[in-house]
Amino acid sequence: xxxxxxxxxxxxxxxxxxxxxxxxxxxxxxxxxxxxxxxxxxxxxxxxxxxxxxxxxxxxxxxxxxxxxxxxxxxxxxxxxxxxxxxxxxxxxxxxxxxxxxxxxxxxxxxx
Amino acid sequence: xxxxxxxxxxxxxxxxxxxxxxxxxxxxxxxxxxxxxxxxxxxxxxxxxxxxxxxxxxxxxxxxxxxxxxxxxxxxxxxxxxxxxxxxxxxxxxxxxxxxxxxxxxxxxxxxxxxxx
Numbered sequence: 001x002x003x004x005x006x007x008x009x010x011x012x013x014x015x016x017x018x019x020x021x022x023x024x025x026x027x028x029x030x031x032x033x034x035x036x037x038x039x040x041x042x043x044x045x046x047x048x049x050x051x052x053x054x055x056x057x058x059x060x061x062x063x064x065x066x067x068x069x070x071x072x073x074x075x076x077x078x079x080x081x082x083x084x085x086x087x088x089x090x091x092x093x094x095x096x097x098x099x100x101x102x103x104x105x106x107x108x109x110x111x112x
Numbered sequence: 113x114x115x116x117x118x119x120x121x122x123x124x125x126x127x128x129x130x131x132x133x134x135x136x137x138x139x140x141x142x143x144x145x146x147x148x149x150x151x152x153x154x155x156x157x158x159x160x161x162x163x164x165x166x167x168x169x170x171x172x173x174x175x176x177x178x179x180x181x182x183x184x185x186x187x188x189x190x191x192x193x194x195x196x197x198x199x200x201x202x203x204x205x206x207x208x209x210x211x212x213x214x215x216x217x218x219x220x221x222x223x224x225x226x227x228x229x
Contacts, residue, residue: 043219101158104155
């Protein structure tokens with residue numbers, strides 16, 4: 001029984017480069033969430049989708065961040081250009097009709 | 113300059129004892145609450161949930177208590193084991209207050225549980 005799948009698990013890049021994080025939600029789930037976790041700020045919601053439509057992106061830090069969900073089984077979070085302060089663990093989570101959110105293993109991003 | 117990070121509350125418990133982790137929430141309109149466990153290097157893992165029409169719910173070795181009067185949530189772990197060592201987060205959903213269809217969870221800062229063998 002596959003849970004939420006995220007790739008890559010680790011990403012090291014240089015400042016200014018484009019970074020794309022990928023997420024496959026649990027099959028049948030209709031809500032998808034992107035979070036960022038840092039020691040300074042804890043777990044922050046960046047954006048969430050309901051039935052592939054972005055509902056609330058107020059947590060997206062700035063225009064360098066964008067997220068898409070082209071279909072029910074795939075979402076991307078893109079950072080362009082990346083900066084050292086974007087270094088964090090990025091989690092994707094999914095849920096069915098607002099019930100419990102199930103988290104993926106996360107992508108640890110390091111921007112040098 | 114000196115960096116300041118989150119200083120997580122820490123609870124140290126002897127193996128075999130019971131643990132109680134507390135959480136205060138702020139939104140009186142919250143109607144759904146979840147406890148998550150996060151082990152080092154992993155994503156948060158669902159433990160147990162409770163709706164606002166209940167004040168207690170039990171799972172395997174875990175019990176969640178909800179006191180809506182003082183907006184307090186607690187997680188009790190019976191016979192704590194080394195594998196219970198992790199950071200525990202409470203989360204609340206105020207779907208009613210945020211409008212129909214709002215599925216956002218608001219997470220607490222977390223409590224670090226350390227089990228002493």
